[in-house]
Amino acid sequence: MKNFRFSRFMLIAGLLFIYLPMLILVIYSFNASRLVTVWGGWSTKWYAGLLDNTQLMNAVLRSLEIATYTAIAATALGTLAALVLTRVGRFRGRTLFGGMVTAPLVMPEVITGLSLLLLFVAMAQLIGWPMERGVITIWIAHTTFCTAYVSVVVSSRLREIDRSMEEAAMDLGAKPWKVFFLITVPMIAPSLAAGAMMSFALSLDDLVLASFVSGPGSTTLPMEIFSAVRMGVKPEINAVASLILLFISIATFLLWFFTRRAEESRKRAMAQIKEQERASQA
């Protein structure tokens, strides 16, 4: 079909459009020349120079710390929210709840960032907390918007899975929390891992929210990169950027690979059980 060939072409072209700039960035991070547009031969000196840049290294560690906390909290909160949206029936405020969970997906970051900062300032005036803005306030901001992403990923999974297992366990007298941890969690594990990974990456990447709610001395990696990038393209930044790309690509790929493998072995096991049942019935 002619239609199909055109769309195939667009898919390949689109992927090239997405990946070529990143590839170019990585290649140029090995450029020996300080002039970023002139090729001066291969060199790894920009990478070696990074380790001596303590300011940058501190920002990296701070960002990784925040991203870890965010991944944990957002996965827990997002899973709860997804459970509410898919398993708990009607309750008062359900529409409001649904709206609050999905709205952060599209809300412009400048609005969320400014409004959260004003909340923290008002809270500091009223109850004296948080006195200092830093890791904790950035963590709260990141958790709030990552929860939305996790709940979308997890709730689509919760709708897909076969509920007969949960129902069977309930019929046999298992408490709801036991059903959740022993039956539901193993079945939705791939989406939990994906949600956690996504939150980690989103937190590591966020510039706008962090700029609004951070305080003095709590500069994150994106803030550090942004202030350098504003001055123009620099070879050191190319090196940091390439390392981040490498790190996240490997993590994403590993996550994808392992969840896919786990999924396949689970499906095979289920098929085997059904096969045995059929054999015993015959």
Added chain:
Amino acid sequence: MTIREKLLGMLPKGRHAVIGVPFFWMLLFFLLPFAIIIKISFAEADIAIPPYTSLTEWADSQLTVLLNFGNYVLLSEDQLYIAAYLGSLKIALISTVLCLLVGYPMAYAIARSSKQMQPVWLLLIMMPTWTALLIRVYAWMGILSNNGLLNNALLWLGVINEPLQILNTNIAVYIGIVYAYLPFMVLPLYANLVKHDLSLLEAASDLGAKGYTAFWKITVPLSKSGVIAGCMLVFIPVVGEFVIPELLGGPETLMIGKVLWQEFFNNRDWPVAASLAVIMLLILIIPIILFNRNQAGEMEGKA
């Protein structure tokens, strides 16, 4: 009843805790801040910590509530702000259409490819959304600049005689936005297109509607909710986008996210920044409600 039992009784029970924890979190850190932002937008900038005046004052047994509409008057009178709002809407609208034009065929190709290939294509689309946006935008700075890769390639090919000014123009902003937001268009479209019942197309083909006719009469109308979700996921955040216009745009790029950032960080005028955000929210509230209802419909439809 012992005290212990009483205390335990006060703790929320299972169902309530499951609803309560995320509900309370979102209420406190997502909804309540909007009330505060509205409040601050009626304050006046002040040299103090925090840098705005209080709305209420208690003196001589009198409660004075002072609402300052000055910020809103300023926004409606100053051409700069109006131009920034219109500029944001224009750029968001054009980039949403561009994303749809590029993203629809991509999503269609993935949805119609073999079952084994689908996860691979999806991973390739998803992966960039998980890698730093800032870095991907930065990569374009090196490509589009006057002595960058694109200009050098075009000069070498002899297409142009002197470098084109692309970086720091709106063209660069469009490239950056389409580049950054394309996955958000493709994913919901794919999720929708892959669910289509192909027997409908077969039936159409048997009845004589082939190729383009079947595509426009069946596939496109069926994918409506995917198109809405994709367009909203692009349009709404782009209206408030800051990073892309700041790094790729130039003086001609007037966008409200950038103006808000400058008011807040450079002029330190929190009340004006707050009122800019309130107006932006008012403009976006209808698309956001549309998105939420579409999203809720999707969720309930499948449940």
